[in-house]
Each structure stands twice: as structure tokens, then as C-alpha cells.
Amino acid sequence: MLESLLFIIMSLITIACAIGVVFQKNPVYSAVFLIQTMVSLAVLYVLLHAQFVAAVQVMVYAGAIMVIFVFVIMLLNLNKDELEGDRNKMPLQKPAAIILGLILVVMIGILMTRATFSGAEGEYTPEVMDQIGNTQLVGKMLFTKYVLPFEIASILLFAAIVGAIVLAKKQIIKEEK
Amino acid sequence: MAVPLTWYLVLSGILFSIGTVGVLINRNALVIFMSIELMLNAVNLAFVTFSRQQNSMDGQIFVFFIMTVAAAEAVVGLAIIIALFRNKATINVDDINIMKW
Numbered sequence: 001m002l003e004s005l006l007f008i009i010m011s012l013i014t015i016a017c018a019i020g021v022v023f024q025k026n027p028v029y030s031a032v033f034l035i036q037t038m039v040s041l042a043v044l045y046v047l048l049h050a051q052f053v054a055a056v057q058v059m060v061y062a063g064a065i066m067v068i069f070v071f072v073i074m075l076l077n078l079n080k081d082e083l084e085g086d087r088n089k090m091p092l093q094k095p096a097a098i099i100l101g102l103i104l105v106v107m108i109g110i111l112m113t114r115a116t117f118s119g120a121e122g123e124y125t126p127e128v129m130d131q132i133g134n135t136q137l138v139g140k141m142l143f144t145k146y147v148l149p150f151e152i153a154s155i156l157l158f159a160a161i162v163g164a165i166v167l168a169k170k171q172i173i174k175e176e177k
Numbered sequence: 178m179a180v181p182l183t184w185y186l187v188l189s190g191i192l193f194s195i196g197t198v199g200v201l202i203n204r205n206a207l208v209i210f211m212s213i214e215l216m217l218n219a220v221n222l223a224f225v226t227f228s229r230q231q232n233s234m235d236g237q238i239f240v241f242f243i244m245t246v247a248a249a250e251a252v253v254g255l256a257i258i259i260a261l262f263r264n265k266a267t268i269n270v271d272d273i274n275i276m277k278w
Contacts, residue, residue: 003180004180007180007184007185011184011188014188014192015188015192015195018191018192018195018196019195021199021208021211021212022195022196022199022202022203022212022215027205027207030208030211034215037192037215037218038218041218041221044188044222045222045225048185048225048228048229050225050228050237050240052237053221053225053240053241056241056244057221057244060244060248061214061218061247064248065214065247065248065251068251068252068255069210069211069251069255072255072259073207075259076258076259076262076268078268093201093202094202097198097201097202100197100198100201101194101195101198101201102194104194104197105190105191105194108187108190108193108194109190111190112183112186112187112189112190113187120231121231121233122231122232122234122235123232124232124233125232134237137234138234138237138238138241141234141238142238142241145238146238149242153242156246157245157248157249160248160252160253161252163252163253163256164252165256167253167256167257167259167260168256168259168260170263
């Protein structure tokens with residue numbers, strides 16, 4: 001009962017904040033709404049017995065990624081016209097996009113409620129997970145079954161760091177001009 | 178199981194659709210990026226839900242990798258936005274059409 005109540009409250013907050021992200025004119029407000037969306041999603045992960053994912057969600061998404069976003073917004077220091085954007089060029093764009101979004105909601109809703117998702121049941125029931133510990137299980141999986149993707153992820157992050165420095169470096173942009 | 182897992186999947190679908198609408202209606206490249214993050218988060222929620230449904234850990238490991246990719250994507254994308262802003266002094270996607278011929 002308490003779980004259902006928590007789910008309903010958190011999902012309403014999540015949806016409201018997600019709509020706020022999309023329809024806010026000021027990107028700073030969008031970023032704040034997105035942070036709230038991610039934190040309430042972290043609560044939902046805890047409800048789903050995924051404590052490690054919830055902690056990483058708060059640290060990586062709400063912490064690191066959103067800090068980069070806010071940092072870039074502040075760095076660019078956009079004026080008001082830039083923030084508002086030119087919304088009058090295509091008057092039908094907004095209603096058409098919202099109608100398409102509603103159709104997408106209905107389609108995904110039908111798919112999720114009608115389809116039966118079945119497969120091989122794993123051994124990690126919530127009871128087992130609580131006994132061993134979610135984080136320990138994730139760590140064990142990462143370094144046994146998924147050790148190659150894990151290493152590739154580190155290479156990907158390294159490439160992203162190098163790419164970001166190369167792209168945002170001033171001299172190289174000037175040379176390309 | 179107090180909350181049916183279908184509810185989580187429907188919530189994930191709603192979030193994904195909101196993200197799609199955000200990509201379609203916004204002209205600010207930064208907000209478009211945030212909408213993409215929203216869509217990635219919706220997919221993460223679906224992965225964790227399926228992982229819970231199947232009593233398996235694989236979904237949560239996938240979420241871990243999606244987060245890695247999302248971080249890399251955000252960093253490179255924001256670097257591109259900074260480079261574009263330096264060159265064209267705008268991040269409105271209507272004005273950024275140098276690759277359109």
C-alpha cells in the first residue's frame with residue numbers, strides 16, 4: 001500500500017517535471033526540472049530493488065551530467081532572444097508534435113499492457129539480492145560476465161574526454177575557419 | 178509485489194514520449210539534448226523494470242552501460258554546442274544549417 005502510494009506520487013512528480021523540461025523557455029529551469037526528474041526516477045529504482053542503479057543515477061546523472069549542462073548554459077550566457085528561440089517559423093510544429101507524442105504514448109501503452117514479456121527467470125529474486133547486496137552483485141557481474149563491455153566502456157569514456165577537448169579547443173576551431 | 182510492473186513500463190513510455198515531443202518542438206540545442214537525456218532515462222527505467230520482472234541482474238548492468246554512453250554523449254555533444262556557439266554565436270537549431278545543401 002505504502003509502495004503504491006510512493007509510486008503514484010513519484011511518477012506524478014516525474015511526469016510533471018519531464019513536461020516542465022520540455023515546455024520551459026529558459027534552459028536553466030529546464031535543467032533544474034531535469035534534475036528533479038532524475039532524482040524521482042532514482043526513488044523508483046529503489047522501489048524496484050535496484051539500489052546501486054539508484055545511487056549511480058543520483059551521482060552520475062543528477063550530479064555529473066547535469067552539472068555539465070548547467071555549466072555550459074552559464075558559459076554560453078545566452079541573451080533573451082536566444083533563449084526564447086524563433087517559434088513562429090512553423091506554426092503547426094508544436095501542435096503536430098504534441099499530437100504525435102500522444103499517439104506515441106497510446107502505442108507504447110497498448111504495447112506495454114497487452115504484450116506478455118516472458119523469458120528465462122533469473123536467480124536474483126529480491127530476497128536473494130537483499131541477502132547478498134545489490135552492489136556486490138552488480139560488481140561481480142561487471143567483472144565476470146560483462147568484463148569486456150566494461151573495458152570497452154572505459155575506452156569509450158577516454159575517447160569522449162579526448163573528443164570533448166579537441167572539439168572545444170579554441171585554436172583548432174580557428175584553423176578550420 | 179504491491180505495484181504492478183506494467184505501471185512502471187507505462188511510466189517509461191510516457192517519459193519517452195515527452196522526450197520525443199521535446200526533441201520535436203524545441204529550437205534550443207541544449208534543451209534538445211536534455212530531451213534526449215530524458216528519453217535515455219525512460220529506457221533505463223524500462224530496463225530496470227524488466228530486470229526486476231525476470232529476477233535477473235543483466236538489466237541493471239545494461240543501465241550502467243547506458244549511463245556510460247549517456248555521459249560520453251553529453252560531453253561530446255556539449256563540446257560540439259560550444260564549438261558551434263563560438264563559430265556562429267547561436268545555438269538555435271534553425272540557424273545551424275551549414276551541413277544542409
